[in-house]
Amino acid sequence: MYETTYHRPASIDEAAALFAKHPEAKYLAGGHTLIPVMKQRLAAPSDIIDLAKIKDLIGIEATSDALIIKAATTYYDITQSPAAKKAIPAIVHLTSVLGDPAVRYRGTIGGSIANNDPAADYPAAVLALNATIKTNKREIKGDDFFQGLFSTALEEDEIITSVSFPIPAKAGYAKMRHPASRFALTAVFVAQTRSGEVRVAATGASQSGVMRVPAIEAALKANWSVGALDSVKISADGLMGDIHGSAEYRANLIKVMAQRAVEAAG
Amino acid sequence: MSTVKLTVNGKSVSATVEDRTLLVHLLRENLNLTGTHVGCDTSQCGACIVHIDGKAVKSCTTLVGQIDGANVTTIEGIAKGDQLHPMQAAFRDNHGLQCGYCTPGMIMSAIDIVNRHAGDLDEETVRHELEGNICRCTGYHNIVKSVLDAAGRMKVAQAAE
Ligand SMILES: Cc1cc2nc3c(=O)[nH]c(=O)nc-3n(C[C@H](O)[C@H](O)[C@H](O)COP(=O)(O)OP(=O)(O)OC[C@H]3O[C@@H](n4cnc5c(N)ncnc54)[C@H](O)[C@@H]3O)c2cc1C
Ligand code: FES
Ligand code: FES
Numbered sequence: 001m002y003e004t005t006y007h008r009p010a011s012i013d014e015a016a017a018l019f020a021k022h023p024e025a026k027y028l029a030g031g032h033t034l035i036p037v038m039k040q041r042l043a044a045p046s047d048i049i050d051l052a053k054i055k056d057l058i059g060i061e062a063t064s065d066a067l068i069i070k071a072a073t074t075y076y077d078i079t080q081s082p083a084a085k086k087a088i089p090a091i092v093h094l095t096s097v098l099g100d101p102a103v104r105y106r107g108t109i110g111g112s113i114a115n116n117d118p119a120a121d122y123p124a125a126v127l128a129l130n131a132t133i134k135t136n137k138r139e140i141k142g143d144d145f146f147q148g149l150f151s152t153a154l155e156e157d158e159i160i161t162s163v164s165f166p167i168p169a170k171a172g173y174a175k176m177r178h179p180a181s182r183f184a185l186t187a188v189f190v191a192q193t194r195s196g197e198v199r200v201a202a203t204g205a206s207q208s209g210v211m212r213v214p215a216i217e218a219a220l221k222a223n224w225s226v227g228a229l230d231s232v233k234i235s236a237d238g239l240m241g242d243i244h245g246s247a248e249y250r251a252n253l254i255k256v257m258a259q260r261a262v263e264a265a266g
Numbered sequence: 267m268s269t270v271k272l273t274v275n276g277k278s279v280s281a282t283v284e285d286r287t288l289l290v291h292l293l294r295e296n297l298n299l300t301g302t303h304v305g306c307d308t309s310q311c312g313a314c315i316v317h318i319d320g321k322a323v324k325s326c327t328t329l330v331g332q333i334d335g336a337n338v339t340t341i342e343g344i345a346k347g348d349q350l351h352p353m354q355a356a357f358r359d360n361h362g363l364q365c366g367y368c369t370p371g372m373i374m375s376a377i378d379i380v381n382r383h384a385g386d387l388d389e390e391t392v393r394h395e396l397e398g399n400i401c402r403c404t405g406y407h408n409i410v411k412s413v414l415d416a417a418g419r420m421k422v423a424q425a426a427e
Contacts, residue, residue, distance in 0.1 A: 006285040006331035036309045100398025105321045
């Protein structure tokens, strides 16, 4: 790891001011992506601005319409939250199969979304539910947030403050985990909104990151059932193929995971 | 350089180190606590797991600045004098280790698992919860056996206290 200077600001404003002073800085939350990348010398921020202890960035709240998770809330705290479990159990399930227990103690929802790894879990929930990402500058809809591999609508100095998930009528998540890395080989989040819209997002599958799956959305819109997906064919065009699985294998996994997610959603 | 203050295995520690120092390096190189191991550079193996404020986390993925003021327990800090921690004793009795490289991390994770699942630990839960600890030797069967055995012993030990 290259040299760096560590800062622990007490507020969001103080963090933003530090960034303005040190343009080669990076924000740090759980550190479970940034620190490994720094160890490999693939990132060399001059300064590290730690968001993890900022009180205004931690906490979970459920209203009658939305589950709001502040950005530096850890996965562990999400899995332990009765409010989250009651509002959107699929999100708690997603979190319980993310990484391993030590990763869940440290990793945060804000870090996961800002990082936008093409095989990460949270982007699937954010896109399927069209969650609202609040930052210290504006609000961004899930539909506009993810912009391909590891890139998002965030500006360099922008801080995610919270993610607000509209509470759906039904939602489910199913993941085929890579046995060593525990990231998604392919995972699918299915949701039926309270207004009856069906939205489905797949992660780990596409070469350009998290994606909607229109063929599955149409079939579930017509008939919300596992069987409705039996005859759906997913094209392998644009999907990832690597030593872990071909694009065709992932295309089939999208359908199988969608079926398991519908089953979980009930 | 920054000065960090920690409590490590019950003792107050103050160290002035580079900001890029990882907890595992502070433990091994500054404090000579070499029981905590480094098994990978990808944060995947769990050999470096210690307790920070009671939670089992990877010390290779923690900058010392992040935990300034925290309470750290390592594998060296869990026995009571000559008396092994029930988890250590269970690993020994059940042949839960071979080369021993993964063992400190396994034991620190396993104590955390038992603490979080007091009373309702079964084999499936232990296997899911140990996903962050990789062992190249044992094939895991005896590790799982050790953890389940220790869960019973820790209950007895707690009841006795
Ligand atoms: C062994 C292992 C297994 C894993 N398995 C999975 C898995 O199965 N699924 C999965 O989804 N992920 C997995 N991860 C990744 C993990 O979820 C990371 O925690 C996550 O990607 C980043 O979150 P963090 O809080 O650790 O962020 P950090 O590493 O601290 O930061 C990541 C990036 O986000 C930026 N950032 C952080 N917070 C904010 C904010 N509030 N506003 C703006 N920018 C911000 C940082 O500047 C940095 O660029 C795994 C990681 C490890 C080490
Ligand atoms: S040394 Fe492998 S996870 Fe820390
Ligand atoms: S006992 Fe050798 S790695 Fe686990």
